[in-house]
Amino acid sequence: MTKSALLxxxxxxxxxxxxxxxxxxxxxxxxxxxxxxxxEDELAKYIATFNHYEHTQSIEGSEIxxxxxxxxxxxxxxxxxxxxxxxLAVRPRSIGISEYQDKFIVSLMEAPMVxxxxxxEAWVKELSK
Numbered sequence: 001m002t003k004s005a006l007l008x009x010x011x012x013x014x015x016x017x018x019x020x021x022x023x024x025x026x027x028x029x030x031x032x033x034x035x036x037x038x039x040e041d042e043l044a045k046y047i048a049t050f051n052h053y054e055h056t057q058s059i060e061g062s063e064i065x066x067x068x069x070x071x072x073x074x075x076x077x078x079x080x081x082x083x084x085x086x087x088l089a090v091r092p093r094s095i096g097i098s099e100y101q102d103k104f105i106v107s108l109m110e111a112p113m114v115x116x117x118x119x120x121e122a123w124v125k126e127l128s129k
Contacts, residue, residue, distance in 0.1 A: 001013045001014065001015045001124065001125070003110075006109075010109055011109060011110040012107055012108070012109055013109075013110060013120075013121060013124075014105060014106065014107035015106050015107075015124055015125075016103050016104070016105050017106065017127055017128055018102060019102055019103060019104070021129055022128055022129060023129060026070070027071075027072050027097045027104070030097045031072060031074050031097065033126075034074045034123060035049075035074060038074070038076045041119070043078045043079065043080050043116075044076050044078050045076060045079060046075075046076050047075040047077060048074075048075045049072060049073070049074055049075070050075060050094075051072050052072055052096070053068070053071040053072065053098075067100050067101065069100060069101070070097075070098065070099040071096065071097070071099070072096070072097055073094045073096045073097075074094065074097075075093070075094050076093055077091050077092035077093060078091075078093060078111065078113070078116045078119075079091075080113075087112065090111070090112050093108070093109075093111060093116070093120065094108065094109070095107070095108045095123075095124070096108065104127075106127065108120050108121075108124070
C-alpha cells in the first residue's frame with residue numbers, strides 16, 4: 001500500500017489492484033468482502049454503504065474523474081473506547097473502492113489507533129491473488 005497525504009494533511013493509504021490480480025469483479029463484490037470482515041471482527045460495527053459515484057452523478061455540474069466507473073464507501077466503526085469527545089471527529093472509519101476499466105483503487109485514512117490501521121490494511125491486502 002502507498003502512504004500519502006491528501007491535501008497535504010490527511011494520512012491516506014491506497015492501493016491499485018489490477019483486475020487480473022484479484023478474484024473480485026465489481027465494487028459491490030469488494031464491499032461484500034469488507035462487510036464480512038467487519039461483521040466477523042469483535043470490535044467493528046458495520047454502519048452503511050454509500051454510493052459516492054451515484055450521489056455525485058446526481059448533482060448538477062458535478063465532476064467525476066474520467067475513466068472512473070464506480071466509487072463507493074463502506075462505513076464502519078472500531079469502537080473500543082470513547083476516551084474523549086474529540087475522538088468523534090475521526091470516527092467512523094471508511095474504506096473507499098473505485099473501479100476503472102482495468103483496476104480497482106482502494107483507499108482509507110489512517111486510524112488514530114495503529115492496530116486498527118494495521119487491521120484495515122491487512123483486509124485490503126487480502127483482495128489481491
